[in-house]
Amino acid sequence: MNDMSPITTTIKDWESDQEVRWCPGCGDYAILKAVQRTLPEIGADPAKTVFVSGIGCSSRFPYYLASYGFHTIHGRAPAVATGIKLANPELDVWLVTGDGDGMSIGGNHTMHLLRRNLNCQIMLFNNEIYGLTKGQYSPTSRLGTNSPTTPGGSVDRPALPCAFALGSGARFVARGFDVSKNLPDVLKAAHAHKGAAFIEIFQNCIVYNKDVFEDFAAPKGAEARQLWLKNGEPMLFNKNTQGIALDQDNLTLKVVDVVDGDWQAAGVIVHDVTNRSLAHMLVELPFGDFPMALGVIYDDPRPTYEESVIAQNAKLAAGKEANLAKLLAKGQTWTVEG
Amino acid sequence: MTTGVVDKQLAAKHEDGASPEAVVVRFAGDSGDGMQLTGGQFTLSTALAGNDLATFPDFPAEIRAPQGTLFGVSAFQINFGSASIDTAGDAPDVLVAMNPAALKTNVPSLKPGGLIIADSGEFTKRNLEKAKYDVNPLEDGSLSKWQLLAFDISALTLESVKPFGLGNKEALRCKNMWTLGLALWMFDRDREPLIAWLKDKFAKNPVLADANIAALNAGHAYGETAEIGGQVKKLHLDPVESAPGLYRTVTGAEAVSLGLVAGAQLAGLPMFFGGYPITPASAILHNLAKLKEFGVTTFQAEDEIAAICSAIGASYAGQLGVTSSSGPGIALKGEAMGLAIMTELPLVIVNSQRGGPSTGLPTKTEQSDLYQAVYGRNGDAPMPVVAARSPADSFECAIEACRIAVQYMTPVMLLTDGYIANAAEPWQVPDPTDFTPFPVTFLAEKNGDDRVLPYKRDAQGVRPWIKAGTPGLMHRIGGIEKAIDTGDLDYAPGTHQAQTDARKDKVDGVAKGIPAQEVTLGEAGGKLAVVGWGSTYGPIHQAVGRARAKGLDVSQIHVRHIWPLPENLGDLLKGYDKVLVPEMNTGQFKTVLRDQYLVDAKPLNKVSGQPFTIAEIEAAIAGELA
Numbered sequence: 001m002n003d004m005s006p007i008t009t010t011i012k013d014w015e016s017d018q019e020v021r022w023c024p025g026c027g028d029y030a031i032l033k034a035v036q037r038t039l040p041e042i043g044a045d046p047a048k049t050v051f052v053s054g055i056g057c058s059s060r061f062p063y064y065l066a067s068y069g070f071h072t073i074h075g076r077a078p079a080v081a082t083g084i085k086l087a088n089p090e091l092d093v094w095l096v097t098g099d100g101d102g103m104s105i106g107g108n109h110t111m112h113l114l115r116r117n118l119n120c121q122i123m124l125f126n127n128e129i130y131g132l133t134k135g136q137y138s139p140t141s142r143l144g145t146n147s148p149t150t151p152g153g154s155v156d157r158p159a160l161p162c163a164f165a166l167g168s169g170a171r172f173v174a175r176g177f178d179v180s181k182n183l184p185d186v187l188k189a190a191h192a193h194k195g196a197a198f199i200e201i202f203q204n205c206i207v208y209n210k211d212v213f214e215d216f217a218a219p220k221g222a223e224a225r226q227l228w229l230k231n232g233e234p235m236l237f238n239k240n241t242q243g244i245a246l247d248q249d250n251l252t253l254k255v256v257d258v259v260d261g262d263w264q265a266a267g268v269i270v271h272d273v274t275n276r277s278l279a280h281m282l283v284e285l286p287f288g289d290f291p292m293a294l295g296v297i298y299d300d301p302r303p304t305y306e307e308s309v310i311a312q313n314a315k316l317a318a319g320k321e322a323n324l325a326k327l328l329a330k331g332q333t334w335t336v337e338g
Numbered sequence: 339m340t341t342g343v344v345d346k347q348l349a350a351k352h353e354d355g356a357s358p359e360a361v362v363v364r365f366a367g368d369s370g371d372g373m374q375l376t377g378g379q380f381t382l383s384t385a386l387a388g389n390d391l392a393t394f395p396d397f398p399a400e401i402r403a404p405q406g407t408l409f410g411v412s413a414f415q416i417n418f419g420s421a422s423i424d425t426a427g428d429a430p431d432v433l434v435a436m437n438p439a440a441l442k443t444n445v446p447s448l449k450p451g452g453l454i455i456a457d458s459g460e461f462t463k464r465n466l467e468k469a470k471y472d473v474n475p476l477e478d479g480s481l482s483k484w485q486l487l488a489f490d491i492s493a494l495t496l497e498s499v500k501p502f503g504l505g506n507k508e509a510l511r512c513k514n515m516w517t518l519g520l521a522l523w524m525f526d527r528d529r530e531p532l533i534a535w536l537k538d539k540f541a542k543n544p545v546l547a548d549a550n551i552a553a554l555n556a557g558h559a560y561g562e563t564a565e566i567g568g569q570v571k572k573l574h575l576d577p578v579e580s581a582p583g584l585y586r587t588v589t590g591a592e593a594v595s596l597g598l599v600a601g602a603q604l605a606g607l608p609m610f611f612g613g614y615p616i617t618p619a620s621a622i623l624h625n626l627a628k629l630k631e632f633g634v635t636t637f638q639a640e641d642e643i644a645a646i647c648s649a650i651g652a653s654y655a656g657q658l659g660v661t662s663s664s665g666p667g668i669a670l671k672g673e674a675m676g677l678a679i680m681t682e683l684p685l686v687i688v689n690s691q692r693g694g695p696s697t698g699l700p701t702k703t704e705q706s707d708l709y710q711a712v713y714g715r716n717g718d719a720p721m722p723v724v725a726a727r728s729p730a731d732s733f734e735c736a737i738e739a740c741r742i743a744v745q746y747m748t749p750v751m752l753l754t755d756g757y758i759a760n761a762a763e764p765w766q767v768p769d770p771t772d773f774t775p776f777p778v779t780f781l782a783e784k785n786g787d788d789r790v791l792p793y794k795r796d797a798q799g800v801r802p803w804i805k806a807g808t809p810g811l812m813h814r815i816g817g818i819e820k821a822i823d824t825g826d827l828d829y830a831p832g833t834h835q836a837q838t839d840a841r842k843d844k845v846d847g848v849a850k851g852i853p854a855q856e857v858t859l860g861e862a863g864g865k866l867a868v869v870g871w872g873s874t875y876g877p878i879h880q881a882v883g884r885a886r887a888k889g890l891d892v893s894q895i896h897v898r899h900i901w902p903l904p905e906n907l908g909d910l911l912k913g914y915d916k917v918l919v920p921e922m923n924t925g926q927f928k929t930v931l932r933d934q935y936l937v938d939a940k941p942l943n944k945v946s947g948q949p950f951t952i953a954e955i956e957a958a959i960a961g962e963l964a
Contacts, residue, residue: 016814018814018826018827046812047807047808047809047810047811047812048807050806050807052651062814062816063814063816063827066812067812068806068807068812068813068814069813069814069815069816070651070654070681070806070814070815070816071814071815071816071817071818072647072650072677072816072817073647073673073674073676073677073817074673076643076644076647076674078644079639079640079643079644079645079647079648079651080647080648080650080651080654081651082637082639082644082648082651083610083612083637083647083648083649083650083651083652083653083654083655083659084651084652084654084655084806085651086610086635086637086648086651086652087608087610087635087651087652087654087655087656087657088655088656088805088806088807090807091655091806091807108640108641108644109640109643109644109647111640112639112640112644309635309637313630313635314630316630316631317630317631320630320631321631322631322632322633324599324600324603324632324770325769325770325771327596327599327629327632328596328600328767328768328770329584329586329767330586331586331587332382332385332386332531332586332587333584333585333586333767334385334386334388334584334585334586335582335583335584335585336388336577336580336581336582336583336585337582338582
């Protein structure tokens with residue numbers, strides 16, 4: 001986010017004149033809609049908004065928004081965004097990346113952008129597969145994923161994007177999924193966070209990894225499989241009949257039953273978005289034994305990179321004259337008389 | 339400084355009243371002995387004495403190589419005199435050897451009859467073994483073709499700093515100042531500027547300042563009191579005749595940094611510099627990091643790719659994006675250069691070349707990135723290339739790179755090399771108002787009927803620069819092929835053909851805005867042209883000058899604009915019977931010239947990590963004209 005006065009727009013103002021070229025039924029359509037719905041609600045100005053992407057299906061995103069957009073090269077969007085933001089901190093920068101782009105080829109840049117805390121929103125569309133190159137397994141693919149490059153099933157363990165983000169020093173970590181009605185709220189929270197806001201968005205690749213998230217995203221039974229986190233509220237799910245509590249013997253989280261709505265008695269934890277230890281546990285919760293933790297997992301701002309750089313530059317420049325002639329003549333000089 | 343040719347590389351005579359016009363001195367010691375610092379301070383003193391000069395710092399890749407080893411030797415050579423100096427000198431007249439390894443690795447290049455000053459205190463059994471000497475060379479007569487002056491500099495230094503109560507290690511570190519003191523005496527130099535420098539350097543530790551000054555004075559007094567037995571006499575070299583004005587010394591890395599600051603000012607833009615540490619390019623990042631008051635933002639990125647990509651992002655947001663590296667780092671930046679070419683954003687890429695491929699020779703010079711600069715990207719990716727010929731020339735070349743980048747909306751590569759980056763020469767301080775400004779105009783309003791056309795080209799084929807954030811001009815750009823004018827995603831066959839042609843035509847058109855190639859020395863037409871680029875300027879200039887003094891029909895053509903080449907270059911080359919191209923690579927510019935002009939350019943190549951000597955080029959000229 002940045003500090004500018006909100007302006008009034010409608011969804012139409014954010015739709016570019018370009019034909020959207022994703023596969024019919026792709027989860028990206030839903031994410032695009034959610035973003036286009038969110039931008040007017042947060043008072044964003046298309047002229048001050050920049051979407052920066054890398055390479056992959058997700059990275060076509062900027063073409064479909066009527067703001068500024070930069071479709072860069074594979075994995076490097078965070079680096080381009082850093083230059084944009086340092087050159088003009090007034091710009092509201094959104095990064096669009098995928099599990100291959102942001103966790104594999106561009107993992108290094110993702111880490112450093114988060115560590116530095118550049119003020120921007122990073123939407124990582126995680127479909128656990130390489131879509132645009134036709135279905136190879138990705139760094140987030142589950143163990144045993146069959147793909148053209150892993151005909152016997154993948155043997156390397158997947159990366160967890162939110163755990164990676166926290167480990168890199170991220171001060172905002174959230175999760176959502178493409179068709180979730182809560183996605184705009186997650187995006188709004190990310191935008192409201194001053195600093196690097198990391199959002200993992202599970203996205204259904206209907207061609208190469210169809211319904212891989214159905215186990216928790218399917219509407220039927222969702223209440224038992226989704227834990228939507230809200231700051232200051234108890235971690236309840238399954239129609240408030242279950243909750244998350246601390247297993248004090250093992251220093252881990254556990255699922256507890258809540259009887260008659262008495263979550264305090266069951267020891268259910270109240271979510272605190274500034275609790276970093278809790279965030280670490282939440283992003284690591286194994287799905288299956290636990291519901292999928294969704295929503296804003298962690299949100300505890302720190303000074304942003306660009307404001308620190310700009311403040312320091314100003315301090316170093318203070319009282320110094322930008323006189324090029326004097327600079328050129330600096331050091332030990334001598335004069336040759338005519 | 340470097341115009342006019344004088345053949346004055348005369349050996350020092352070391353006799354009273356017979357001062358030579360130029361002297362080459364090489365300081366050599368362990369990489370921890372402070373030889374680069376000694377050389378640097380001697381350079382400053384030389385400049386202040388009004389001599390012309392050129393230097394060649396030559397040091398190992400290891401920061402502190404094991405003491406006393408042959409590979410740990412660090413050397414600094416300076417050629418100075420009362421006439422115009424273009425190179426660091428072929429062979430030293432004086433070699434200062436601080437240990438056996440320094441003697442062994444450097445003495446073969448010393449001129450016959452030249453002077454060796456050796457610290458006998460370091461010629462211990464152990465150090466001799468490390469340098470692979472069976473017998474002490476100071477004692478076995480093996481150095482008889484040179485004059486040898488060996489005395490225990492270590493002991494003399496310890497003696498001179500005794501009053502300051504330093505530990506043995508710290509006291510011995512003053513050895514380089516003792517040696518410098520002796521050198522200042524030899525060449526009749528004022529000690530005051532150096533004393534002032536030491537006081538400033540050790541302001542927080544006055545004892546160290548005093549000890550170093552005492553060592554310096556002791557070395558000087560040692561010469562003065564003729565304790566050295568009459569072998570060495572004081573030499574005075576008259577100041578060189580230079581154009582009146584203010585001078586300073588400058589290294590290539592300094593001149594590039596200053597040129598970039600000047601270029602950004604002339605364009606009327608703040609500068610964003612994204613860099614990643616790499617030898618020998620890091621000094622540019624260090625220099626610019628100290629110049630925030632000039633609207634410079636420096637960013638030490640996580641890698642070379644992030645460095646260039648951040649600079650591209652800054653250009654997209656309306657600043658002058660600059661990145662810098664050396665060969666291996668430039669290779670990493672290749673894909674992003676393609677992005678800047680494709681999106682047509684201004685960008686300056688400085689390549690301080692070093693020996694390659696791969697890690698190659700990190701601290702040694704080479705010109706082997708010319709193919710990489712001109713051709714080294716995927717796809718048809720034309721990019722202007724400018725090459726500096728000397729440390730001082732790097733200033734103008736950096737400005738030129740900025741000009742081309744913003745006027746043609748293109749990345750531009752500026753080539754220097756390890757030699758230019760580290761070497762120092764006197765520089766007449768330019769007046770910034772002598773340079774024509776090239777202010778940038780950003781697009782402020784829609785340039786199409788009802789929409790913005792980010793890729794609508796002007797008469798030169800250049801698209802408008804639209805600063806992200808400009809109201810009403812929202813648009814999308816990317817590395818994917820795009821439609822004419824609108825820039826909308828479009829990879830139809832006809833579109834790619836048209837846009838590829840447009841990008842090529844635009845870069846070819848840069849040639850229309852650059853000066854015609856001049857004959858650097860000699861005549862247009864004749865028997866032989868020696869064509870060079872980059873840091874071979876000095877040795878070629880001297881060699882051609884000497885050959886011409888002998889009556890040979892040879893001319894020098896030194897090219898700054900490597901791509902596109904000056905429009906008249908082909909015709910110019912066709913006026914000579916023969917074309918010789920000396921390069922510190924295996925023949926890269928030669929290939930470009932052959933390809934562009936079907937001219938029978940002949941290569942003269944050297945890839946030893948050392949610059950050409952004048953004699954090597956002179957011999958090749960004589961060979962061609964035999």
